[in-house]
Amino acid sequence: MITRVLALLAATVLAMMSPIMAAVAHAAAPGDQGAQSVSQSDQDVLTTVMQSGMWEIAAGGMARNQASAAAVRTVAATLVTDDTALNQQAAQAAEQLGVQLPGQPDNDQQGWLAQLHDEAGATFDHDYVNLVRQASGKVFTAVAAARAGTKNDLIKQFAQGAVNTVMKHMTVLEGTKLVDSSALSDPALPQTTDQNPAGSQAAQGAGATPTTAPTVQQSTTTTTVVDDRPSPAVVLVGVLLIGALAWGTVMIIRRVVNSA
Known part of the structure; x- marks a missing residue:
């Protein structure tokens, strides 16, 4: 009976900890740090x-x-x-x-x-x-x-x-x-x-002075990178809360088992 209760408790704690650990892994993932958009x-x-x-x-x-x-x-x-x-x-x-x-x-x-x-x-x-x-x-x-x-x-x-x-x-x-x-x-x-005057075709031959200067095509399209990772402080608080909850649950179960 005690073994079954402890196994159930462990499964419950792991289920509660999974989102927090996933958030920690996402926050520490390489390659996402400092990413910025680069427009055309x-x-x-x-x-x-x-x-x-x-x-x-x-x-x-x-x-x-x-x-x-x-x-x-x-x-x-x-x-x-x-x-x-x-x-x-x-x-x-x-x-x-x-x-x-x-x-x-x-x-x-x-x-x-x-x-x-x-x-x-x-x-x-x-x-x-x-x-x-x-x-x-x-x-x-x-x-x-x-x-x-x-x-x-x-x-x-x-x-x-x-x-x-x-x-x-x-x-x-x-x-x-x-x-x-x-x-x-x-x-x-x-x-x-x-x-040459406007409309002259003589300047269009080899070596003639070009009539356009370098231009830059402006684009309004940007690729925006949204950082949805939780802050380290939020992750730490979540871990501490889950740990405290798990410890309290263990102590309650021990008292119930001992009293039985």
Whole structure:
């Protein structure tokens, strides 16, 4: 009789403890800690910064030998240093978030590099400064939007640094006094020394100046991770309550058995 009662008690205690132990296992499960959503716009801003840095680094390398103004060469060296550091940060963030980054500039940026490759002197100075300045305006818009709208702490930190870097780049480029301010009113149309009138088809050939700057497709779709795990304090209180209940039940049964 006593054995049967104790077995029934043990089964009852185990049934009561199962939800608590399951909650403990769920709370300690690896891979769920600190999970954050990564939206398409978060991925896009990493891609935009990486590709912008790659083409600016390549253009800056050309400036060392093809630019005629010392100020342009100095600005180009600054941009190469900053872009190298920023691209390393983008690569680290992408690795942590599982984002695949491109390995080369986009088609527009490759077109600009092809154009600058064939230029030198004052023509190179003008086109380099204006292409980079206007493209930087588009990148600035993208990183500022990411900083304001992202729900991911890592992207927020990265975008904040990118905002500061790109703002610095626009400032030093404007300091050369070569920026065509009238062209800044239409940032989608970089102005260079051989920019043709609207509708001209001559600029559409190989090596012609692209008429679009890098863009970032914004997406409102996010994958939200909801953490429904109980807090450690709640789990501990539950375990203590169940333990106290089990101990009290055992003591009552012992008294009943002894009195019998």
